[in-house]
Amino acid sequence: xxTNPVIEMLGRRLRLAVIGxxxxxxxxxxxxxAARIDDRYELVAxxxxxxxxxxxxxxxxxxxxxxxxxxGAFELLDTEAQRTxxxxxxxxxxxxxxxxxxxxxxxxxxxxxxxxxxxTNTLGEALEVLARVEVTGLVLAxxxxxxxxxxxxQARAMVEDGQLGEIRLVQVEYVQGGKADENDPDPDGExxxxxxxxxxxxxxxxxxxxxxxxxxxxxxxxxxxxxxAADIGHIVPNRLxxxxxGAMLRFDNGARGSFWVTQAAAGxxxxxxxxxxxxxxxxxxxxxxPTRLIFKPLCGPAQIRTQNGPGTLPLSARSTRIVAGxxxxxxxxxxxxxxxxAEAIAARRAGVAVDPLASHFPQAIDGVLGVALVExxxxxxxxxxxxxxxxxxxxx
Numbered sequence: 115x116x117t118n119p120v121i122e123m124l125g126r127r128l129r130l131a132v133i134g135x136x137x138x139x140x141x142x143x144x145x146x147x148a149a150r151i152d153d154r155y156e157l158v159a160x161x162x163x164x165x166x167x168x169x170x171x172x173x174x175x176x177x178x179x180x181x182x183x184x185x186g187a188f189e190l191l192d193t194e195a196q197r198t199x200x201x202x203x204x205x206x207x208x209x210x211x212x213x214x215x216x217x218x219x220x221x222x223x224x225x226x227x228x229x230x231x232x233x234t235n236t237l238g239e240a241l242e243v244l245a246r247v248e249v250t251g252l253v254l255a256x257x258x259x260x261x262x263x264x265x266x267x268q269a270r271a272m273v274e275d276g277q278l279g280e281i282r283l284v285q286v287e288y289v290q291g292g293k294a295d296e297n298d299p300d301p302d303g304e305x306x307x308x309x310x311x312x313x314x315x316x317x318x319x320x321x322x323x324x325x326x327x328x329x330x331x332x333x334x335x336x337x338x339x340x341x342x343a344a345d346i347g348h349i350v351p352n353r354l355x356x357x358x359x360g361a362m363l364r365f366d367n368g369a370r371g372s373f374w375v376t377q378a379a380a381g382x383x384x385x386x387x388x389x390x391x392x393x394x395x396x397x398x399x400x401x402x403x404p405t406r407l408i409f410k411p412l413c414g415p416a417q418i419r420t421q422n423g424p425g426t427l428p429l430s431a432r433s434t435r436i437v438a439g440x441x442x443x444x445x446x447x448x449x450x451x452x453x454x455x456a457e458a459i460a461a462r463r464a465g466v467a468v469d470p471l472a473s474h475f476p477q478a479i480d481g482v483l484g485v486a487l488v489e490x491x492x493x494x495x496x497x498x499x500x501x502x503x504x505x506x507x508x509x510x
Contacts, residue, residue: 115238116164118152118153118154119457119460119469119472120154120352120456120459120460121154123308123460123461123463123464123466124460126157127153127155127157128154128155128156128202128203128456128459128460129155129156129159129199129200129201129202129203130149130155130156130157130158130201130202130203130204130205131157131158131159131160131182131190131201131203131204131207131225132145132146132157132160132161132162132204132205132207133157133160133161133187133190133203133204133205133206133207133216134161134162134206134207134208134209134230135161135162135205135207136162136163136168136169137168137175138174139165139207140206142162142207142228143445144445144448145205145207145228145230145257145448145452146176147445147448147449148259148448148449148451148452149205149446149449151435151445151446151449151452152296152435152449152452152453152455152456153248154205154452154456154457154460155451155452155456156176157176157178158178158179158182158199159173159178159182159183159184159190159194159200159201160172160173160176160178160182160183160184160190161173161184161185161186161187161189161190162176162307162419162421164416166185166186166287167185167254169183169184169185169186169372170184170185170478171181171183172505174378175205176357177450178481182194183356183424184451187208187212188217190204191204191216191219191220191223192223192227192280192418194223194271194404195223195224195225195257195273198361201225202225202226202459202463203226203227203228203305203455204216204225204226204227204228204429205221205227205228205229206220206227206228206229206230207315208230208273209227209249209307209308209314209323209335210232210234210235210307210313210314210315211235211312211313211314211315213229213230213233213234213235214234214235214239214240214242214243215233217229217233217234217243217246217254217410218228218242218243218246220248221243221246221247221250221252221254222246224250224252224440225251225461226251226253226254226455226459227252227254227255228254228255228451228452228483229254229256229257229454230256230257231257231258231325231326231329231476231481231484232321232325232481232484232485232488233256233478233481233482233485234272234307234481234485235314235315235316235321235361235485236485236489237486238480238491239480239485240478241486243478243481243482244341244478244479244481247477247478248478251462252462253455253458253459253462253477253480254391254460254477254481255452255475255477256457256475256477256478256480256481257327257448257451257453257476258325258326258330258333258472258476258480259432259444259447259448259450259451260326260329260330260386260401260447261329261330261333261441261447261451261474261475262433262446262447262449262451262454262475262478263401263433263446263447263450264405264421264430264431264434264442264446264450265399265404265405265406265407265419265420265421265430265442266330266333266334266399266447267429267430267433267474268297268407268426268427268429269334269388269390269397269399270333270334270336270429270432270474271288271407271427271428271429271430272397273334273335273336273390273397274336276394277394277395277409278390278392278394278395278396278397279389279390279392279393279394279395279412280367280392280393281335281337281365281369281390281391282369282370282391282392282393283369283370283371283389283390283391284331284335284337284363284365284369284371284372284389284390285371285372285373285388285389286327286328286330286331286371286372286373286386286387286388286389286393287327287373287374287375287385287386287387288323288324288326288375288376288385288386288387289326289374289376289382289385289386290323290376290379290382290383290384290385291377291378291379291380291381291382291383292358292377293350293378293402294377294378294379294380294381294393295307295350296350296351297355298357299350299352299353300352300353300354301349308354309354310324311355313390315488316344316488316489317355317356317359317378317488317491317492318355318356318357318374318377319346319355319356319357319358319359319376319443320346320356320359320375320487320488320492321376321488321492322377323375323386324359324373324375324487324488324491325484325485325487325488326374326386327373327375327386328484328487329382329476329484330386330388330482331363331371331373331388332400332480332483332494333348333386333474333476334390334397335364335365335369335390337365337367337369338365338366338483338504338507339363339364339365339366339371339487339504340364340365340366340466340487340503340504340505340506341363341364341458341490341501341502341503341504342361342362342363342364342373342487342490342491342500342501342502343494343495343499343500343501343502344359344361344362344491344492344494344495344502345359345360345361345495345499346358346359346360346491346492346495347495348378349376349378350378356506357376357377357378358374358375358376358377358378359373359374359375359376359491359495360372360373360374361373361374361491361494364501366505367428383402383468384401384402384404385400385401386400386401386402387399387400393412394411394412395410395411395412396409397410398410398504404441404442404447405420405441405442405443406418406419406420407419409418414453415457420439421434421438421440421442422434422437422438423438429471429474432447432471433450434446438486449473451475451476453472454472454473454474454475455475457469457472458472458475458505459475466473471490474499481504483504483506486505486506489504490502490504491504
């Protein structure tokens with residue numbers, strides 16, 4: 115990424131406002147860092163807490179001017195929409211139950227949107243956001259950041275190039291251990307928002323990491339999950355929220371798959387992995403070893419693909435910033451989503467065609483299908499694992 119197409123198209127960086135991600139937030143600093151890595155945004159305004167006083171103080175602490183450090187989200191949206199130098203893009207990183215209102219509010223005021231996953235807590239709300247994106251023509255980027263990893267993009271490009279042949283089998287798992295302690299089945303005292311089904315959504319594990327696993331499958335394979343047979347619940351005794359989900363998958367091309375996610379595997383850190391098998395070979399990728407993609411052809415020895423190594427395809431090559439043999443990971447993957455979204459936003463504002471290679475970031479429809487998968491899996495589990503459609507119904 116040696117050039118800055120945003121500045122080439124607009125003559126300036128995109129002006130970014132943030133809602134959420136204040137003091138103590140891991141994801142807030144991640145968003146702000148990702149926005150700056152490729153120098154395509156400048157942070158101009160923010161709401162960083164639901165408490166107005168804390169919000170203003172936190173915004174000032176990260177360098178936002180006093181007159182653009184706001185006490186509330188809609189105050190920011192209304193004021194920035196009226197400024198001649200107002201924000202172009204609004205990044206939303208708040209509890210899940212506010213995603214719908216803030217996304218709709220931003221789109222209605224003419225802002226492009228970058229938003230954390232899941233898109234919303236319900237399918238109905240997600241469909242409303244998608245409809246607003248389609249009506250306004252604005253860009254909405256969803257930060258499923260693992261799709262920004264160069265080797266994940268290499269996997270997608272190899273599938274699109276036909277190197278795996280017809281996809282027949284898919285296995286995906288996302289395994290964490292942060293909620294494995296049986297002596298602490300649920301938080302004491304005030305419940306964090308993720309543990310509140312009104313704020314965090316109907317299934318903690320599915321909304322938190324299940325949507326990542328589902329999005330990774332769709333991104334790499336290009337397939338849609340047509341049906342799911344799921345078992346969702348908790349494996350830690352006396353826990354009230356879901357910490358486990360397992361499912362069998364059927365895809366729209368007839369392929370079969372397996373899916374399991376948990377946050378209760380003792381000692382495991384952040385083990386997201388996928389295996390895709392086609393008629394010509396298989397691909398394997400693991401998030402904890404992100405710079406290696408293993409390709410196992412039907413006839414021939416296994417091959418290891420690396421960033422900028424032999425066989426690198428253009429979609430992967432544009433997603434890495436350093437020379438071969440140097441690791442990139444979580445921050446850079448997140449930044450690729452921000453940078454691709456910036457190109458799409460700048461192209462829309464400049465009235466020019468966007469580079470097709472910048473069009474692979476997750477968008478509103480990806481968020482809708484993620485929420486649809488969550489609802490289908492919950493319904494299947496409640497019906498003793500019966501096969502349940504995960505596709506949108508006609509008219510949705």
